Amino acid sequence: MDFIYRNKKKIRNILLTLLTLAVFSGVYYVCVHKLENSNTQNTTEKSVNAQSELEPKVSSNANVIFKIKYTKSGDIIKQKENNSKNLSGKTKGELNDMYKEDGYKVTNMTNSQVVFTKEVDKYAPNKYALGIKNGYIAIYRTDSNGNMFIEDKNRDITDIKISRLKKADIELLTKGNKYFECDTREDAEARLEDYE
Template sequence: MKKKLLKISILILLSSAVFILSYYLTKSYYLADKKTNGNNVVYNSENGYLKDDMKLVLKSKSKDSEQFIIDGEYTVKELKKDLGIEQGLKKDDLVNHFKALSYSIESMDDSQIILSRSFINKLQPNRYYLGEKNDFFAIYKTDSKGVPFIENASKDIFADKKKVSSLPEQDKKDIVNFKMQFKTRDDAEEAASGYF
């Protein structure tokens, strides 16, 4: 009887030790796999949210040029604030939000995500265009080569107005792809005010 009780006790102890060891190893490897994807640290915890301090870089490239224009830089935390999200932001949410603005993920590492897009057409030199920057309406001017830039960010980016991503699909495409061209800044501003 004592031998049988001793065998059962040893079996229970060994089973418990195997269970605890396998649980610990599984949890450690599972979480390590969730937090990293190759060399790219994507998540800050097992819930799949992007790290708040991760930097987002938005850039555009012309089909007729190899030159990139930085459209905006901000953090996941700033994007969450702009979108009114209190909990975390997942990679799929980020992709879906920027897909509406024609951006896709170009690269991703442990500190930043670079999103890029191509312009649909070559822009006319020395003109004004209604476009977007960080999902806000913006007025761009093109230089002598047709490369767009913002002359005065405080006047030309309408951060206190409606967001471009909230527009109907066709309007959004027209804004994002610089389809609205003007000879003067005043004409561009008047067109932008029609969307507010």
């Protein structure tokens, strides 16, 4: 009889333990699941509100800077700077829409400063650059807008055929590279020594 009583007690303790674990697991799952959903909703709402409230707007006394990035060389030159009276209160998206046709994009913006940058596929102004002319390496000059031209056909078009060059060199001469941009004609002529 004592044996049956002990077994009933063991079975009752095991069932009670299992029931307790089942209730605890269920409550834990429900609580964690609810908290995760609640946190996700709150985080989403907070981030949406924070983005709309924190999006910078141009102040009436902000500096507005326009720059041009010459992609062949990577040079960035400040074009002009003025105040922002007509841009006051505008957001980055509104500013990008305003200057889209001119090719400018906002690259940096705070309440006190807006920087617009326009990318052009040219070398920087008033430089010398190596390029290709009629199948030969040539020394080009850039004007005040970065447009390339040959100053003297007899002197600036070399006798170095591009057919002698590696494919990678031809691509660089075609696309442009900071290495090929020089401040003086003498520097550009020195670059030609790499190909002679």
